[in-house]
Amino acid sequence: MDVRQEKIGEVSVVGVTGRIDSSTAPLLEKHLTENLGAEKVRVVLDLSRLEYISSAGFRILLLAAKRADDTGSRFILCGLGGKVRQLFDLGGFLDLFTIVGAREDGIAAVQ
Amino acid sequence: MVEIAVTHRGSEFARVVALLDQFGKDHGLAPEIVADMQVAIDEVLTNISKYAYTDNAEHEIHIRFQVRGNVLEAIIEDDGIAFDPLTIPPPDLNLPLRERRVGGVGMYFVTQLMDNVVYERRGEVNHLVISKRINK
Numbered sequence: 001m002d003v004r005q006e007k008i009g010e011v012s013v014v015g016v017t018g019r020i021d022s023s024t025a026p027l028l029e030k031h032l033t034e035n036l037g038a039e040k041v042r043v044v045l046d047l048s049r050l051e052y053i054s055s056a057g058f059r060i061l062l063l064a065a066k067r068a069d070d071t072g073s074r075f076i077l078c079g080l081g082g083k084v085r086q087l088f089d090l091g092g093f094l095d096l097f098t099i100v101g102a103r104e105d106g107i108a109a110v111q
Numbered sequence: 112m113v114e115i116a117v118t119h120r121g122s123e124f125a126r127v128v129a130l131l132d133q134f135g136k137d138h139g140l141a142p143e144i145v146a147d148m149q150v151a152i153d154e155v156l157t158n159i160s161k162y163a164y165t166d167n168a169e170h171e172i173h174i175r176f177q178v179r180g181n182v183l184e185a186i187i188e189d190d191g192i193a194f195d196p197l198t199i200p201p202p203d204l205n206l207p208l209r210e211r212r213v214g215g216v217g218m219y220f221v222t223q224l225m226d227n228v229v230y231e232r233r234g235e236v237n238h239l240v241i242s243k244r245i246n247k
Contacts, residue, residue, distance in 0.1 A: 007237055021153040022160075023125040052146045054153040083146055090223050091216045092204025105164040 003031050011107050017049040020057030032047045032064040041073045044106035048079025053087055057070065065097055074098075078106035112177040119170040119189065121160050127152055127174060134176050137173040140183060144245050147224040148176075148183060151241055154217035155196070156186050163191020182226075191237060195230045197222070224240070 001024035002017040012035045020028055035043045045061075047053075053061075061077075068075035076098045080088060088094050100106050115130050117123035128149050135145035158174060164170055175186045204217035221241060222228055231238045 019128070019149070021124070021128065021149070022121055022157045023128070023153075051142075052150050054150045054157075055213045055220060056153065056157055058216060059213040062211055062213060063207065069208070083143065087150070087220070090220060092202070094210045096211060 001027060003027060005031065005035070006099060008107055009111075011044055011110055013044045013046055013107065014104065015046040015049065019051050020053040020060075022054065022056040025054075025056040025060050029060045030061070033067075033094050036064055036067050036071065036073055037077065039071045039073065041068075041071070042110040043068070043075050044103065044110060045074065045075070045077045046079050046103050046106065047077060047084055048081060048103065050079075050081070050084050052083050055091070058091055058093060061093070061097065074110040076100060076106045078103050112175055114175045116171045116173050117156075119160050119164060119172050119191075121156070123245060124153065126157050127156065131176065138172065138176075138178050138183075140245055144183060144243060147243060148185060148241075151221045151224050151243075152185060152187070155185075155222050155241065158196055158217055159187070159189045159191060159237075162194065163189050165192065178245065181244055181246065182242045183245050184240060187237075187239045187241070189237050190235055193232045194237060195232075196239065197228060197230055 001019055004015040006013045014031055065075055078100045100109050113134050115127055129147055131145055147191045159172055177184050197216045199218045201219050225241045225243050227242045229240045
C-alpha cells in the first residue's frame with residue numbers, strides 16, 4: 001500500500017494505492033489521524049487505486065469518520081471501484097460514510 | 112500446493128499475501144479470485160491473532176494453498192483454543208456509525224467471499240478450510 005497526500009486549497013486529499021489489510025492498516029491510520037488531528041478540517045480519501053480492503057481497514061475508516069464527527073470536520077470517500085464497492089456493500093458500510101464518485105466531486109463536496 | 116508458516120503476532124501476514132500473489136500468477140488465477148482469497152485469509156489470520164491464544168508465547172499458524180479441480184482452497188491450522196469461527200454471529204449491518212463495530216464483519220466477509228468454509232477441531236489443532244470456485 002502507498003499513501004499519497006496532497007493539499008488542494010483547504011482540502012487534504014489522501015490517495016491510497018494497493019491493498020488495505022491488517023499489515024497496511026496501521027500506516028493508513030497514521031495518515032488519517034494526522035490529517036484529522038485538528039478541528040474543522042476537510043479530508044477526502046481517494047480510493048480509486050485501491051484493490052481491496054479488509055475489516056482491519058474498515059475499522060480505521062470507522063474511527064476516522066467518528067473523529068471527523070467529533071471535531072466538526074468533513075471526511076469524504078471517493079473513487080470506489082468494483083471490488084472495493086462490493087466490500088463496502090457486503091459489510092454494510094456504504095450508508096455509514098459520505099461517498100461520492102470522482103475525486104473532484106469529493107473536493108467540491110467538502111468545500 | 113504451497114505452504115507457509117507465520118507467527119500469530121501479525122508481523123508476517125504480508126508474506127502470506129505475497130505468496131498468494133505468486134501462487135495466483137503460477138496458476139493463472141483471475142486477480143479478482145486472488146483478491147477475495149487475500150481478504151478472507153487476512154480475516155482468518157486476524158481472528159486467530161486476536162482470539163486464539165491466552166498465553167504470551169509465540170505460536171505458528173500454518174497455511175496451505177492449493178488448486179483442486181475448479182477450486183482454490185486454503186487450509187489454515189493453529190494450535191490455539193478450540194474455536195469454530197462459524198459460530199461468530201453475523202454483524203448487525205443496520206446500526207448507525209456511532210454504534211457500529213467491525214467485530215463480526217471479518218468472518219462474515221469470509222463466508223460471503225468464499226463458496227465453502229469448513230471448521231474442524233483435530234486434536235489440539237483448529238483446522239479451517241476455505242475455498243472458492245475459480246471458473247477457469
